[in-house]
Every structure is written in C-alpha cells, then in structure tokens.
Amino acid sequence: QVVGGVSVGAADMEGDCLSCMKYLMFIFNFFIFLGGSFLLGVGAWVLVDPTGFREIVAVNPLLFMGVYVILAMGAMLFLLGFLGCCGAIRENKCLLLFFFMLILFIFLAELAAAILAFLFREHLTREYFSRELKRHYQGRNNTDVFTSTWNVIMTTFDCCGVSGPEDFDESLFRLLNPNKMVPETCCQWNSYLGDAGVEQCMSSSAAFQHNKGCYSAMVEYFEAYIYSAGALAIVVLAVELFAMVFAMCLFRGIQ
Incomplete structure (x- = not known):
C-alpha cells in the first residue's frame, strides 16, 4: 500500500530498524556506563579506603599514578555511556550529537598520539x-x-x-x-x-x-604486552568507529 507516495511497508520497516538500532545502542552504552562506574568505584575506594590499601599503593608512585588514570578513564566511560543511553532511549538529537562529537574527539586524539609516536620513534x-x-x-x-x-x-x-x-x-x-x-x-x-x-x-x-640496564629490563617487561596492547588498540578504534556510525545513523533517523 502506498500513502502519499510512500510505501507503508517501507515506512514500517524503517521504523522497526530505527527502534532496533535505538535499543541496541542503549544496551551497548549501558555496558560502557557500567564499566565506567566500576572503574570510578575502584579508583575512589583506593583513594579513601580506611583499611590501609591506599598506603600500600602509595609506596609505588607508578601504581599510585595508575589510580588517577583509572579514575580518568572511569569518568570518561561513565560520561560516554550516560550520553549514549540517554540520547538513544529519549531519541534526543542534541545528546546523540554530543556523544558523537566526544567519541570523534577521543578517536582523533588517539590517532594523533599514534602518528606522533611513529614520527618520534627515533627518539626512543x-x-x-x-x-x-x-x-x-x-x-x-x-x-x-x-x-x-x-x-x-x-x-x-x-x-x-x-x-x-x-x-x-x-x-x-x-x-x-x-x-x-x-x-x-x-x-x-x-x-x-x-x-x-x-x-x-x-x-x-x-x-x-x-x-x-633499565632499557633492557623495560623492553623485556613490556614485550609480553606489546602485541596484546596493539590488538586492544585496534579493537578500541573499531568500537569507536562503530559507535560513531551508529550514533549518526540514529541521529539522522530521528524525525
């Protein structure tokens, strides 16, 4: 059936796709939100824990610095998950656009860091x-x-x-x-x-x-993790690309 030059069946199919995309994006970002909340909770617990775990971590400055890295990552994932969930479930174009811009900024920053690391590798x-x-x-x-x-x-x-x-x-x-x-x-x-x-x-x-020497010690230490880190970086970039495409498709599909 055609109403006003538009197929009702096509319109229904488009609506079903949009609804499916909306809930898939909500679930995807809900897990990101939970991950961010968990990291925030762990970082906050280490900083305020009254049982003395903070003092154990503080003995090693590298570990203590890692606590702040965990807090920063947790806050970023918390914000991303929140924006993605709210934007998807409420079909809010402003939240979806902000989510897209934030993911794009993170993606470009990671890409710039990778390029700089390649260009300045001779300094290492x-x-x-x-x-x-x-x-x-x-x-x-x-x-x-x-x-x-x-x-x-x-x-x-x-x-x-x-x-x-x-x-x-x-x-x-x-x-x-x-x-x-x-x-x-x-x-x-x-x-x-x-x-x-x-x-x-x-x-x-x-x-x-x-x-x-520390050069050999650090190379040996990180050698076991370098391939895993590279694979993880590729997966993260792919997920970010997927999230940007998903958000933009949902943004354009909302009337």
Whole structure:
C-alpha cells in the first residue's frame, strides 16, 4: 500500500530498524556506563579506603599514578555511556550529537598520539635515553621531575642506568656527587650488610649493584604486552568507529 507516495511497508520497516538500532545502542552504552562506574568505584575506594590499601599503593608512585588514570578513564566511560543511553532511549538529537562529537574527539586524539609516536620513534633509542640521563639525572633530588621519575624506574625494575652502571660515568650525577659511582637506587639491598652494603655499592663495589640496564629490563617487561596492547588498540578504534556510525545513523533517523 502506498500513502502519499510512500510505501507503508517501507515506512514500517524503517521504523522497526530505527527502534532496533535505538535499543541496541542503549544496551551497548549501558555496558560502557557500567564499566565506567566500576572503574570510578575502584579508583575512589583506593583513594579513601580506611583499611590501609591506599598506603600500600602509595609506596609505588607508578601504581599510585595508575589510580588517577583509572579514575580518568572511569569518568570518561561513565560520561560516554550516560550520553549514549540517554540520547538513544529519549531519541534526543542534541545528546546523540554530543556523544558523537566526544567519541570523534577521543578517536582523533588517539590517532594523533599514534602518528606522533611513529614520527618520534627515533627518539626512543638507548643512546637518546643515555644522553639525557647523563645530562639531567641528579641523584636523590625528589623535586626534579626527571630525577624522581628515573628513581622510580630504577627501583621498580631493579635496574641501573639505561645500559648499566657505566651510564653514570662523566655525568651530572658524578659531578654533583664525586664520591659516588652510582646512585642509591642502583643498589641491591642486603639484609646482612644493611646500610654498609649500600655505601659500598655507591662508592665502588659492583657486587651490590644492579648490573642490568633499565632499557633492557623495560623492553623485556613490556614485550609480553606489546602485541596484546596493539590488538586492544585496534579493537578500541573499531568500537569507536562503530559507535560513531551508529550514533549518526540514529541521529539522522530521528524525525
């Protein structure tokens, strides 16, 4: 049957497709909303937990920084899920458009980060890090971001320098600390010798030093995750593209 030049059957089919798309998008974004809520809850619990878990995490600055990353990701997913759910179920074109723009911004930011990482990959060489370490590392200066970051890396990975203890030869650290061969973070803690072992390590004894460089230690650590991270990044980009197409189709289908 044709009414006003428009097939009633076609109109019904279009309405059914729009309704199906609306509920599929609601379900899809509801899971995103739940994921964001869960991450927010975990991050908030770690920060305010009265049982002492916060202090355990705070011992390692990398873990403590991860808590804020979890909170940021949780907030972003919470907002995306909320906008997507409300926009779909209420058929609100403004919310759908905002959802689309937010996803597009995140997608472009991720794409830009990937391009920049590719363009500046030559700066991630062992020689580059060694040169920067010699020029800027100061030892126990916790107010210098570069120095404190390297202290965290060497403590976390039980390593010394970029390639090894020899990286501190003819360095700013040796200039500031002429009586020390390596910083304290390069030393293995020995419960029998205690502070005496640390002093020997810093002054001369290679027996108490971490001889492995941080470059090799970090490459080995992240090598197991690099392919999983790459696959996850592709999946995330595909989901974002899918969400943008879905949102725009629903936006255009709403009368």
